[in-house]
Amino acid sequence: MNIENIEQGTSLTRDAFRRLYKNKMAMLGLVILIFLIVVALLTPWIAPYTYQGQNLAMGATPPSAQHWLGTDVLGRDQLTRVMYGSRISLMVGFIATAVALLIGVLWGAIAGFVGGRVDTVMMRIVDVLYALPFTIFIILLTVIFGSSMLLLFLAIGAVEWLTMARIVRGQVLTIKRQEFIEAAVSMGFSPWQIIRRHLIPNVLGPVIVYTTLTIPSVILLESFLSFLGLGIQPPQSSWGSLISNGVDTMEEYPWLLLFPGITLSVTLFSLNFLGDGLRDALDPRTSQD
């Protein structure tokens, strides 16, 4: 922090943005992420080939000028398939995380803040849900309702909020015990005022850090399910199912494993670096500049 800023007086938010802007890896992550999102949104118009288009004569060729990422055994363009896969993987990632975030933060905050019997009951419910291994949960739901995208959003969201709830509750419990909350209570502030002024700003840092851990882990979970053949069903494909196909033939056609794998990893990299940058920007106590 230099003298100029102190003289002008900067808000905490502006200060955070300034710090984020200075973080090169975070900005790189943001740029890559925006690029991926734009490409995913525009895929139906800018994809070089059609999604289903086969060319058996071009079966499983390595990357070339015509097919930048090569073709699969049916001669389908790998770049096009990865682009369409991005749409599905990113969509599942963002929507399911939003679901998880909403439920988890509310649940954990209420449990931690109210405490007592409510806390016990709420955390028991979390334990019960934790104990249901998610694969059977999702398999059972797909057996009953048939595999669909909406089901994946809800099922993954319903799985991923649990950790968020535990973390938020833990944070709230720790903060609740500190003196400045006691001071606020003794000064007669209402619970809502205390939540807004003290609790939310203090919980926000860990929430953002764990959200950045959640988006990639949601994308991973969807890919994991699709890899096992339990997630996205053909003819649609996500990065996970593309990787699964790639593994089957990795000794002969390694590029079919490599490119979906790289795309997935780069996306996760970008999200993680952006999240780290956000953490350093929002929680100056833990950053060292």
Add this chain to the structure above:
Amino acid sequence: MFGFILKRVAQAIPVILIVITATFFMVRAAPGGPFDEERAVPPEVTKQLNARYNLDAPVWQQYSDYLLNLLRGDFGPSFKFPSRSVDEMIAAGFPITFELSMYAIIFALLIGVVAGVIASLRANTLQDYVPMSAAMVGICLPSFVLGPLLLLSFGIWLDWLPVSGWGYTPGDKILPSITLGSSYAAYIARITRGSMLEVLSQDYIRTARAKGLSTFRIVTVHALRGGITPVISFLGPAMAGLLAGSFVVETIFQIPGLGRFYVQAAFNRDYTMILGCTIFFAVLIIIFNLLSDIVLVWLNPRLRQDSVKRG
């Protein structure tokens, strides 16, 4: 402390019961009978099968029979392989999955905590960036990408390590354990770094520094006690993730563990196997969450007050 443990164990029992009940009825609610094959089966055979699997009794009768059998450790016969019982398959597969998970978590804890502590002590230097970048790679390379890549490079191209099996040839446990553990090592490193940074900025650490204690002593005696708590609370849920991860790792490396049986049961619609395994996994995860809670309270006396008050 003893009262707290007793109380938590008592709380876990109804949870386990709820899980068994919910899982039992969810599996029963799945449409289509277990013996609906493409080929029509004579009614007498269906009747025989229903009798064998206790499906002709009323649902509540089935449920109470199942519970009583569970108490005796009897998970019933498998739907798909009638000659084998579910407990036989669990007994055969679980020790392998458990061993794999333990190697993976030990690997993850060793690498993760050490890397996280080093990174937090030298924040924003090369000793921070290198382990944290490695952790990023660990998180961003999923087990189903890392596993095949390790298999391809160390197993096939370099031919240093076996590519499949478990305990058949020396060294065949190395690649699966690393594949399963690496992302947890990465998460643990990140969590350790984050919480250690928080702890290291506290006043009592400054006091310890002012007393002239060595960095090693400050870390091991003062900082790690607080800094390790988020890692401990991560270990409970991590167990669930390890079991799920074993599905993929055991499939890739062809390990005859419970994870692989479970995935096969899911594809075969082997309802009794799915039911038994789910209950088994669930009880296991509840026990691990319980242990992680107990260790957490033991490490942080401030939480103890609350637990006494609530008790």
